[in-house]
Amino acid sequence: MANSKLNQTLGEFIIENQSSFKYTSGELSRLINSIRLAAKVVNHEVNKAGLVDIIGAAGDTNIQGEDQQKLDVYANDKFIQTMTKRNIVCGIASEEEDDFIAINSQDENNQNKYVVLIDPLDGSSNIDVNVSVGTIFSVFRRVTPVGTPVTIDDFLQKGNQQVAAGYVVYGTSTMLVYTTGDGVNGFTLNPAIGTFYLSHPDMQFPEDGKIYSVNEGNYIHFPLGIKNYIKYCQMEEGDRPYTSRYIGSLVSDFHRNMIKGGIYMYPKSSLASNGKLRLLYECNPMAFLAEQANGKASDGFNRIMEIEPTELHQRVPFICGSKNMVEKAEEFMRNAE
Ligand code: AHM
Numbered sequence: 001m002a003n004s005k006l007n008q009t010l011g012e013f014i015i016e017n018q019s020s021f022k023y024t025s026g027e028l029s030r031l032i033n034s035i036r037l038a039a040k041v042v043n044h045e046v047n048k049a050g051l052v053d054i055i056g057a058a059g060d061t062n063i064q065g066e067d068q069q070k071l072d073v074y075a076n077d078k079f080i081q082t083m084t085k086r087n088i089v090c091g092i093a094s095e096e097e098d099d100f101i102a103i104n105s106q107d108e109n110n111q112n113k114y115v116v117l118i119d120p121l122d123g124s125s126n127i128d129v130n131v132s133v134g135t136i137f138s139v140f141r142r143v144t145p146v147g148t149p150v151t152i153d154d155f156l157q158k159g160n161q162q163v164a165a166g167y168v169v170y171g172t173s174t175m176l177v178y179t180t181g182d183g184v185n186g187f188t189l190n191p192a193i194g195t196f197y198l199s200h201p202d203m204q205f206p207e208d209g210k211i212y213s214v215n216e217g218n219y220i221h222f223p224l225g226i227k228n229y230i231k232y233c234q235m236e237e238g239d240r241p242y243t244s245r246y247i248g249s250l251v252s253d254f255h256r257n258m259i260k261g262g263i264y265m266y267p268k269s270s271l272a273s274n275g276k277l278r279l280l281y282e283c284n285p286m287a288f289l290a291e292q293a294n295g296k297a298s299d300g301f302n303r304i305m306e307i308e309p310t311e312l313h314q315r316v317p318f319i320c321g322s323k324n325m326v327e328k329a330e331e332f333m334r335n336a337e
Pocket residue numbers: 119121122123124125215248249250251276
């Protein structure tokens with residue numbers, strides 16, 4: 001891509017690419033714009049987290065007499081508020097909420113077509129120790145008729161029906177990375193002026209990688225196929241041993257692996273029969289991004305995006321990253337059956 005593209009702002013990029021999206025009502029563009037705005041507000045708050053001793057911890061009252069909120073609650077409120085107030089979508093499901101939220105469900109005139117599923121602040125246990133966290137989002141067209149209240153069916157769609165997905169990583173710099181099904185592009189926030197710039201056009205997972213990311217503390221509880229694959233990663237042969245890197249923030253581990261080449265695994269274990277990660281808020285959007293970036297996402301046997309969801313907070317084992325690495329892990333899973 002020509003260097004001039006790298007000066008493009010996210011706002012310009014959205015306008016320029018709106019027409020390449022197959023449903024060109026502009027609604028999806030407004031939706032990405034609202035996520036961009038909420039991301040900036042949350043970024044500002046995340047960056048202040050280290051000041052907690054000075055401005056007060058969650059549960060305290062701040063100098064303006066406002067209650068300090070936990071950051072994950074704050075992020076949840078900001079994303080929901082932004083999308084609701086601007087009347088952008090017809091429904092939202094959040095990892096932080098027990099049930100989905102119907103927007104203007106009584107309003108027969110609600111013509112919005114999209115629902116959003118969001119994990120507002122993933123990896124939030126990392127905040128206290130100044131480690132990157134992220135926001136993950138997934139967008140579907142509703143399946144029930146426009147103008148009627150949204151139902152659970154609008155949210156329980158297979159990942160292969162997603163029209164957009166992305167994440168924000170609040171890292172050494174803050175980035176918004178998303179896809180609308182036409183590749184993956186990454187935008188870096190210039191905090192001085194509050195603008196996202198296209199910094200990583202057409203992101204691609206290398207087909208092979210040398211990084212494996214898994215919580216090895218759970219090793220003895222993993223299925224045999226995963227144990228064998230981990231041993232394979234550690235074996236001295238060819239380009240192995242691989243390097244182990246695990247931040248414990250899915251967005252950051254995924255982001256690094258997409259740039260450098262690697263595999264992320266959160267398998268099932270004898271402690272958690274379906275692993276930990278949520279199909280709808282975490283795995284589906286990351287799987288869509290991975291496939292759009294020439295990578296792969298699997299539960300060990302099946303493509304993540306073909307799993308039929310049965311409930312909002314469903315968990316699934318998750319293996320995601322460079323294509324050849326994921327296929328090798330799947331081979332180990334099959335051979336251990
Ligand atoms: P969360 O949604 O409660 O933040 O949990 C999801 C996070 C992922 O970001 C991360 O990859 C994983 O949990 C880490 O879990 P563990 O500490 O069990 O390794």
